[in-house]
Amino acid sequence: xxxxxxxxxxxxxxxxxxxxxxxxxxxxxxxxxxxxxxxxxxxxxxxxxxxxxxxxxxxxxxxxxxxxxxxxxxxxxxxxxxxxxxxxxxxxxxxxxxxxxxxxxxxxxxxxxxxxxxxxxxxxxxxxxxxxxxxxxxxxxxxxxxxxxxxxxxxxxxxxxxxxxxxx
Amino acid sequence: xxxxxxxxxxxxxxxxxxxxxxxxxxxxxxxxxxxxxxxxxxxxxxxxxxxxxxxxxxxxxxxxxxxxxxxxxxxxxxxxxxxxxxxxxxxxxxxxxxxxxxxxxxxxxxxxxxxxxxxxxxxxxxxxxxxxxxxxxxxxxxxxxxxxxxxxxxxxxxxxxxxxxxxxxxxxxxxxxxxxxxxxxxxxxxxxxxxxxxxxxxxxxxxxxxxxxxxxxxxxxxxxxxxxxxxxxxxxxxxxxxxxxxxxxxxxxxxxxxxxxxxxxxxxxxx
Numbered sequence: 001x002x003x004x005x006x007x008x009x010x011x012x013x014x015x016x017x018x019x020x021x022x023x024x025x026x027x028x029x030x031x032x033x034x035x036x037x038x039x040x041x042x043x044x045x046x047x048x049x050x051x052x053x054x055x056x057x058x059x060x061x062x063x064x065x066x067x068x069x070x071x072x073x074x075x076x077x078x079x080x081x082x083x084x085x086x087x088x089x090x091x092x093x094x095x096x097x098x099x100x101x102x103x104x105x106x107x108x109x110x111x112x113x114x115x116x117x118x119x120x121x122x123x124x125x126x127x128x129x130x131x132x133x134x135x136x137x138x139x140x141x142x143x144x145x146x147x148x149x150x151x152x153x154x155x156x157x158x159x160x161x162x163x164x165x166x167x168x
Numbered sequence: 169x170x171x172x173x174x175x176x177x178x179x180x181x182x183x184x185x186x187x188x189x190x191x192x193x194x195x196x197x198x199x200x201x202x203x204x205x206x207x208x209x210x211x212x213x214x215x216x217x218x219x220x221x222x223x224x225x226x227x228x229x230x231x232x233x234x235x236x237x238x239x240x241x242x243x244x245x246x247x248x249x250x251x252x253x254x255x256x257x258x259x260x261x262x263x264x265x266x267x268x269x270x271x272x273x274x275x276x277x278x279x280x281x282x283x284x285x286x287x288x289x290x291x292x293x294x295x296x297x298x299x300x301x302x303x304x305x306x307x308x309x310x311x312x313x314x315x316x317x318x319x320x321x322x323x324x325x326x327x328x329x330x331x332x333x334x335x336x337x338x339x340x341x342x343x344x345x346x347x348x349x350x351x352x353x354x355x356x357x358x359x360x361x362x363x364x365x366x367x368x369x370x371x372x373x374x375x376x377x378x379x380x381x382x383x384x385x386x387x388x389x390x391x392x393x394x395x396x397x398x399x400x401x402x403x404x405x406x407x408x409x410x411x412x413x414x415x416x417x418x419x420x421x422x423x424x425x426x427x428x429x430x431x432x433x434x435x436x437x438x439x
Contacts, residue, residue, distance in 0.1 A: 021222050024278070027413065030352060031280040050181050058188045067215050068278065069285035069321060072192035079192065083185035130193075131282045132349065140350070 004045060012060060015040050020067035023155075031144070034152040035074075037064060038123055039159055041082055042116050046089070046102065057082035070131070077126040081119050088118045112160075117153055124149045210276055210287045216319035219287055223275035227416070234416050241305040267382050270294055270420040272302075275319075279412045282349040284324040286310065290420065291318045299380060301421040307386040307409040308332065308374060309418055320420075325355055326412055334387055334406075335375040336364065342375040345387065345406070352412050354391060357404040364402070366393050372406050379429045382421060 019037040026033050040060055044053060061078030065071065081088075089097050092115045096102050104112065124145040132141050176183065210219060272294075276287035290296050292315050300312040302322050310322040310330070323330055326347050334357055335342035343359040357372060370390045376383035388406040396403050423429075 017218075021218070027280050030413075033280055051184055054181065054184050054188065058192070061192070066212070067210055067218075067276075068281075069210050069287075070281065070283065072195035075195075076189055076192035079185060079188045083181065133282075137349070 008044065011040060011043065012056075016060070016063050016067075019064055024068055028151065029147075032148050032151045034148065034155045035120075035123070035127075036152065036155050036159060038078075038081070038116075038119055038152065039156050041078070041085060042119060042156070042160070046097070046104065050086070053085075054079060054082045073127055073130050076130055077123045080126050081123045084122065085119070088115060088122075092118065113153075113157065116156055116160075117149075120149050120152050120156070121145065124152070210285070211291065211314050211316045211319035211321045213316065213318075216275075216287065216316065219276040220289060220319075223273070223289070227273075230414075230416055233414070237305055238417065266424060268422045268424060270296065270422070272296075272320075272418050272420055274415055274418060277413075277415060279324065279326050279352040282328050284326045285313065286322040286324055286415075288312075288320045288322060288418065288420070289318070291315050291320050293317055295422075296320045296420055297422070299426070301381040301385075301423075302418050303381070303385055303421060304410055304415055304418050306411075307388065308381060309410060309412075309415060311380055312420065324412070325408070326352055332381070333375040333378040334372050336360070336366070337371040337373045337384070339364070342377060343401075343404075345372075353408055355388070355406050355408060357406050358396070358401065360402040360404060362395060362400055362402060366390060366402065366404065368392060372404075379423050379426045380421075382423070 015037045019035065023034050023036055028034075037060060041057055044056075058075055058079045061075035062072065064074040064078075068074070086097075092111050093102070093107055096107070125141075128141045128144045128148075132144075210216060270290060272288045272290040274286050275289050278284040278286065286302075286309070288296070288302070296312060296315050298312050298314060302309045302312060308325060310324040310327070311332070312320050313323040314321045325332065325345065326349075328347060328349055330345070330347055332345040333342060334345040341360055341364045343357045345355055345357055347355045360366070368390050372387040372390065374381040374383060374385040374387060386409050388408040388410075391405040391407040393402050393404040395401070
């Protein structure tokens, strides 16, 4: 249990630093800055206190906001995916999720990618809708969500294969 | 009562989510830009120092480029200096200077968002205050929004909220410089009346109305222009001279008369 706290704290700090120091400065094609910190929500243990998880996600988003001068955009979108994560999981993994023995690592690759992709799409949609905040620019919102979401997904998949989690 | 408690317990996660979402939306959609940014800015102690540390590592990679820019500027300034008319013997008293200049470096740069901010390594201890203009060797960059002891955040011209007084060079037709969040090298100049003769390539400079920037600081050149929906004003696409993706050394400009101007304007408006 102690170990899990430790791992999550380190992961939290490292993801914030990697996000703000590397990926926020990336500007691939001039505007693509992948948001890899979403991996924290992907990796977070499934059978944990839900309120703590939502609160923690809020703090994660807020820390990114402090670095990127973006008001509370990251906080709002992160807390949204933290709240709907169980719904997404039930959609992707079906009833398996109810069993005690369920592990993220034991699901198929396709399921893991779908889960991650859904988290990213919802997060980016909320984020860019709030950032641009005008219906006149719906196309811009969709374009950004598509392009940056794809980049985020690819990078997150690279990260997950690099640091594969072996956790009960 | 029991019913209410049951309701709260059953939906506690939803309520927590709504609560946190409301907090973040509240922060995001506040109308007062000062309160909005005084909390979420990268000029505070922790974020500023982390950016400073990362900047001291990455700054070496651009030194050649920066040197070239500074040499280029020195060349331009010497050109002006050597060709200045000699009969002008009036010396400016250092107290009577209209503008004071501080140099600084950018330690964090954003240009891909709808609201972009930059972080400078100069702050209150270098007498940097909010609402000072920030320029580079090539043109304007933004306006200081927030300061802490050692750092300052700058609202970039690439910011939806940005609104800077600008005019067409050598005329007195002025308008506002805004940004539509589309391209990082193009900003929009609005409110130029349709009577004004324009041509592609004309230079846009800052106007003298703002008391933030000195008059005639370079901004960019006209890329294309259209009439707006009411057909009475031009909306002009201005290509910035500054490469906003590649800025390092900046100058922070303070108008020493600004407070007096603002005071006078406030009195006039009250009457």
